[in-house]
Amino acid sequence: MTSRRDLMRTALAAAPITMLSAASARAVTSWLQTLPPDKTAGNVAADEDFWRTVQEAFAVDRTVVNLNNGGVSPSPRAVQDALRRFTEETNRLPAKILWQEMEPKQESVRQGLASLFGVAPTEVAITRNASESLQNIQFGMTLQKGDEVLTTTHDYPRMLTTWEQRVRRDGIVLKKVPVPTPLKDAAALVRSIEEAITSRTKVIHVSHVVFLTGQIMPVGEICRMARRRGIPCIVDGAHSFAQFPFTRDELDCDFFGTSLHKWLCGPIGTGMLYIRKDRIADIWPLMAAPATMDADIKKFEEIGTHPAAIHNALGEAIDFNVSLGLDRKAARYRYLHSIWTERLQRNERVSFMTDITNPANQCALVLVHIKDTDPGKLSTWLYDKHRILTVAIAHEDFKGLRIAPSVYTTRRDMERFADAMESVANGTAKID
Numbered sequence: 001m002t003s004r005r006d007l008m009r010t011a012l013a014a015a016p017i018t019m020l021s022a023a024s025a026r027a028v029t030s031w032l033q034t035l036p037p038d039k040t041a042g043n044v045a046a047d048e049d050f051w052r053t054v055q056e057a058f059a060v061d062r063t064v065v066n067l068n069n070g071g072v073s074p075s076p077r078a079v080q081d082a083l084r085r086f087t088e089e090t091n092r093l094p095a096k097i098l099w100q101e102m103e104p105k106q107e108s109v110r111q112g113l114a115s116l117f118g119v120a121p122t123e124v125a126i127t128r129n130a131s132e133s134l135q136n137i138q139f140g141m142t143l144q145k146g147d148e149v150l151t152t153t154h155d156y157p158r159m160l161t162t163w164e165q166r167v168r169r170d171g172i173v174l175k176k177v178p179v180p181t182p183l184k185d186a187a188a189l190v191r192s193i194e195e196a197i198t199s200r201t202k203v204i205h206v207s208h209v210v211f212l213t214g215q216i217m218p219v220g221e222i223c224r225m226a227r228r229r230g231i232p233c234i235v236d237g238a239h240s241f242a243q244f245p246f247t248r249d250e251l252d253c254d255f256f257g258t259s260l261h262k263w264l265c266g267p268i269g270t271g272m273l274y275i276r277k278d279r280i281a282d283i284w285p286l287m288a289a290p291a292t293m294d295a296d297i298k299k300f301e302e303i304g305t306h307p308a309a310i311h312n313a314l315g316e317a318i319d320f321n322v323s324l325g326l327d328r329k330a331a332r333y334r335y336l337h338s339i340w341t342e343r344l345q346r347n348e349r350v351s352f353m354t355d356i357t358n359p360a361n362q363c364a365l366v367l368v369h370i371k372d373t374d375p376g377k378l379s380t381w382l383y384d385k386h387r388i389l390t391v392a393i394a395h396e397d398f399k400g401l402r403i404a405p406s407v408y409t410t411r412r413d414m415e416r417f418a419d420a421m422e423s424v425a426n427g428t429a430k431i432d
């Protein structure tokens with residue numbers, strides 16, 4: 001009988017790399033579409049032949065090891081190609097092509113996003129980033145003086161600033177529940193959030209993946225607990241969407257906002273807003289829309305003239321992700337992290353702010369610290385000396401380097417990073 005792995009090998013054999021690199025920017029997506037479906041594809045996480053071909057989808061600077069794909073990610077060449085094409089087409093006759101041809105095309109993007117999230121297209125608005133998506137909800141929700149919003153100490157600063165502005169303007173109350181680092185007991189965190197609820201709590205706002213540590217939060221449990229108590233949940237999915245597979249039903253949230261230029265690898269300046277159908281009419285859009293649109297998710301897209309090419313090129317990013325498969329992506333991220341964490345965790349000066357022993361806690365992002373080092377200096381040294389890009393994180397509870405590889409990252413890239421970090425941890429390299 002043909003094994004899953006044999007099936008994968010057969011598909012790989014049909015895709016000579018030289019042919020792929022010479023062919024169109026879309027060649028890798030076309031090849032991925034010939035593979036067996038994601039969940040039945042066997043374990044290819046460590047198969048460098050497979051990922052070598054996936055890497056061909058990207059035209060990144062290979063003189064640098066980019067381990068900051070969390071802030072914003074490069075797009076596959078096919079996405080950039082579509083963006084260029086749509087921009088050029090628009091500019092042939094903008095006043096006609098932009099509104100009559102380009103804008104209607106975004107409906108297939110909406111359908112693609114809705115299908116990835118397991119919701120109806122009528123619940124999905126296309127935005128420019130997670131900030132816009134989340135602020136539509138945060139500013140658009142009717143709250144009275146004294147009403148309470150519950151969030152955590154590890155939520156994203158801009159989103160906390162948004163609530164704090166409402167504290168100053170509207171007199172609402174913002175409460176932040178501390179998140180232990182690393183988080184070992186998810187049920188205890190859900191209990192802490194539940195204990196912070198009062199009769200004035202109107203909404204819970206929580207990140208799905210903590211931007212600081214990569215911690216995957218027990219969002220489904222939090223939303224279900226809140227639902228039992230009649231409280232809606234806003235999930236900040238800036239770092240989760242397309243990083244690993246999940247659907248709205250698994251989260252059971254009422255509101256979800258994400259960027260699509262992070263883990264979906266969409267064009268820079270793309271985001272998605274989800275609102276459960278029966279809640280759309282409750283939320284005022286950031287930019288005004290007519291009363292006829294009150295219950296229409298598209299009221300959040302009434303932002304004036306903007307480049308349709310950017311959101312239309314999302315079609316290629318969605319296709320790339322669906323064809324590659326989110327299970328395969330998630331398995332690859334965890335494998336890439338295992339290459340360096342297994343080496344570094346043997347060194348007693350190294351600690352992890354993400355529980356790397358439990359895949360439920362962590363996927364594409366890991367926060368690591370080497371005792372007695374300044375993460376800012378270490379990050380600068382890694383770039384100047386080794387051309388490895390990382391991001392230094394400083395929080396009042398912890399500090400470290402956030403490591404975020406991508407699907408184009410190679411095994412050798414992670415080994416290079418491990419070598420450099422080991423030299424610091426064992427004292428053979430000096431960073432000052």
Ligand SMILES: Cc1ncc(COP(=O)(O)O)c(C=O)c1O
Nearest residue numbers: 129130131156207211236238259
């Ligand atoms: C958790 C979280 N929320 C929201 C945002 C805002 O994303 P954007 O700048 O794409 O709007 C970020 C950005 O990194 C984030 O990490």
